[in-house]
Amino acid sequence: MVYSNKNFFNRELSWLYFNERVLDEAILDKNPLVERLKFIAITSSNLDEFFMIRVAGLKAQIEENYIKTDISGLTPNEQMEKIKIKVKKLVEKQYNCIINTLFPELEKENIFIKKYNELSLKQKDFVENYFNETIFPILTPMAIDASRPFPHLINKSLNIMTKLLIDGENRFSIIQVPTIINRFLELPSKNTKEFILIEDIIKANINKLFTGYKIDITGEFRITRDGDMIIDEDEADDLLIEIENSLQKRKWGSPVRLEVKEDLDNDILEFLTESLNLHISNIYKLNGPLDLTFLFSFCNINNNKNLEFKPQPPILSKAFSKEESIFSSIRKKDIILHHPYDSFSPIIDLIEVAANDPKVLAIKQTLYRVSGDSPIVKSLIKAAKNGKQVTVLVEIKARFDEERNIKWARKLEKSGCHVVYGLKGLKTHAKCLLIVRNENNGIRRYVHFGTGNYNDSTAKLYTDLGFITCKEEYCIDATNLFNKLTGFSSPKSWHKLSIAPEGLRNKLYKLIDKEILNAKEGREGKIIAKMNSLVDKEIIEKLYDASNAGVKITLIIRGACCLLPEVKGLSENIKVYSIVGRYLEHSRIYYFFNNNNPKIYLSSADLMTRNLDRRIETFFPIEDKEAIDLIKMILEYNLKDNYNSRIIKSDGSYELIKNKHKTFNCHKEFYSFTKKNN
Missing domain, CATH: 3.30.870.10 (Endonuclease Chain A)
Structure with a gap:
């Protein structure tokens, strides 16, 4: 049967519906207050990535006059128009939630995010001292005139634009809100927890940056840039270096979105759109703080556990016993681990035990996304130093994890691991661990396949399944998979894997x-x-x-x-x-x-x-x-x-x-x- 375009839903709009479902978790009062704030932050982080990749891709298609439709029958231009309408409604819903519901709910819990004019004299003195001693030395005002063009602002940075009247003409200057310090400052207060955002502190003290001039008005804005990376693997002599170079370019991609405060001065807005070469339709006016991802760190200051989900510490599966080795447990039967309910620690322990076990000859593993302080990578390094043959496929093209993966790849190589970066033109997304052990009855292999990454941090937050076995057919397939990834091998058939x-x-x-x-x-x-x-x-x-x-x-x-x-x-x-x-x-x-x-x-x-x-x-x-x-x-x-x-x-x-x-x-x-x- 032939199906028409009307039989399919647009991918981008469907993803926006998903992000709205995330936002709904912040709106629904069934969730604890701090968790609702986290859902707001997740929604914002998701939108950043959506604009950096999906919207940037559509923008590039439009600029190239690409008119081919997607499976739902929409051209890039039509998709972009629908996206803008949906995003503006989504953002309005998001800010309505946080300004009219969540911030008032915080205040009921004696937690306040205050404006500068709401501070007591004591708090203003405290803020002024903090500005003078900590913030002021970091700031660099960037004037814009004939000899100093509009600066190239880094992706996702929060900035303050000032308008000054000099010799009867408008003059503009930009101050980047520093990311090296916390976005918010806790204020001295007896019976409540009170905070102020750093941008409000800067604006209250901005005259100190422009001595001799009068500030007419200030306003905040934030730019989202094209974050996709185009790598020519055929031309790249060294893929690692090519990706490192592209990571730098990501910071300076072309602008795809401009977020501004709702009350931003029209002269400033006009100047920004002209300088950034952005159409008015790419501007999103917000009635609250820009970049709500700061709520991730803000939630960490909470010490009232009643405002969070009730703890559910991961549980060690009964398949593993302290009385016997982890290899003995696997030999007994196939094991399924359901994370995060089942602890991820047996996977960490398996690699750690293998690294130190004299009977283990080789460890082979794929790594797509790992944590910043990965115990798995540390065990692989230890295994190599202990003389094991360690082969690790590190996917350095894993989007937004490239920098971390490059760091780990270099450490693994330095320790003596054999590190490969996958096959040309393909990302290696498979999750596989293979351990080769010399036992009394000969060589035995143990294998782990997963639905999720070898990441001890996200294993506490994501539902995933892990499968551990030593059955020969699975192990033969795992061996053939690694031979395919590291060498010139294409198995004609597979026993279990597709x-x-x-x-x-x-x-x-x-x-x-x-x-x-x-x-x-x-x-x-x-x-x-x-x-x-x-x-x-x-x-x-x-x-x-x-x-x-x-x-x-x-x-x-x-x-x-x-x-x-x-x-x-x-x-x-x-x-x-x-x-x-x-x-x-x-x-x-x-x-x-x-x-x-x-x-x-x-x-x-x-x-x-x-x-x-x-x-x-x-x-x-x-x-x-x-x-x-x-x-x-x-x-x-x-x-x-x-x-x-x-x-x-x-x-x-x-x-x-x-x-x-x-x-x-x-x-x-x-x-x-x-x-x-x-």
Whole structure:
């Protein structure tokens, strides 16, 4: 069947709907106050990245007169217009929430963010001293005139523009709000916690920067620049150096968004738009503090635990025992870890034990995103120093983690690890760890595949699944995967794994086709899939085919979804849910009923064209009965949720599921289940 553009939803608008769901978590009073502030910060951080990558990409297409439509039939210009309308409504909703709801709620808890004119005399003296001793020496006012052109301001920096009247003419100067110090200052106060933002301190003392001149007016603004990196891997002699050079360029990409305070002087606004060569439609006027990502650090000052989620410390899986070695535990049976409920520490411990174990000969691992102080990387360095053969694929093209990954790559190389950067033209997104050990019965291999990164920090915040086994067929495939990544090897067949970009797409087609065949022959056809995003046109069309054949399809998609569910004659048998809550839903699970002999797969891949065609990804079956039962329960709990879950409507919008029955919060229930069963 041929599907028209109207059968698909635009990816960018779908992503904005997702960010609105994040914002709704800040609006809903079911969440503790400090957590609601964090959701505001997440929304802002998400929008920054959206403009730096997605909007910047559309802007480049428009400048190149690219008129090809997306799968929903929209040209780049049409997409941009719809994005601007949606973002302005989203930002208005965001600031309405924080100014009219969250800041007043903070004040009820005796926490205040004050304006300068609200300070007591004692507090003003305190602020003035702080300005003179700490802020003033850092600041550099940048005048703009014939000999001093408009400065090239760094991406996402917060700036204060001043307008001075000199010899009857307007003159402008810019002061960058320093990032080397906290964005806010705690004020002396007896019974309350009171703060003032740094930009308000600067504005109150700005005359000290322009002695001899009178400041007419001041205003704040913030620029977001194109943050994408275009790397020519064919021409790059050294990919590491090429990416390091591109990282510097990212700071100075062309402007794509200008955020200003709502009351910004018209002369300043006109001067900024002209200097930055930005159209008025790229300006976002805000009625509160610019750059709300400061709320991440602001939330850390809270010492009232009642304003946060109740702690849920990760639990050590009963699959691991203090009485036996970690390798013995793995030999007993396949192990599934459901993070963050199950602790990530067994993965850290496995690498640490392997680094020190005389029987371990080699460790091989892929690293896509790791923490800033990664215990895993430290163990790999230790393993190399202990004489193990350590091979690490560090994906230095992981967006916004390039700098950190380059740092770790250099340290790993220096310690004696063999470091590779992946295959040309492809990002390595697969999550795989392979340990080779010399045991009494000969060489044995242990392997870990995951849906999420080897990041001990995000493993406490993201829901992900890890699979550990020493079964030979999985281990052979893991060995072949590393041979493919590090050398010239292309296995003709795989025992258990399906790998993108070579076979994963076709594997999915075959699994969906089997459900279609069963449905057409009168048997039950059913698919349940959980992922971050569904945007690949061909996969969506295949799911439409399955729906029209009578296959019942249930999707749990956290982020962007270009499929339109429950449309008559198109997707009547498809339901789509989205869960946004305490934890970021990151696990990828694919379930196929298979005539009542279910096939269940975990994967590092979402159903996006980039994952299926331009990345190295893994897709692997779960065959152990106990592990299968656990994953079926995970899907069941996700679908039972009526606390965090929303259902997507046929027009692409989302609706919060009403609590028709007893409240079921899957994030809470997963933790209870994990605690009870360990």
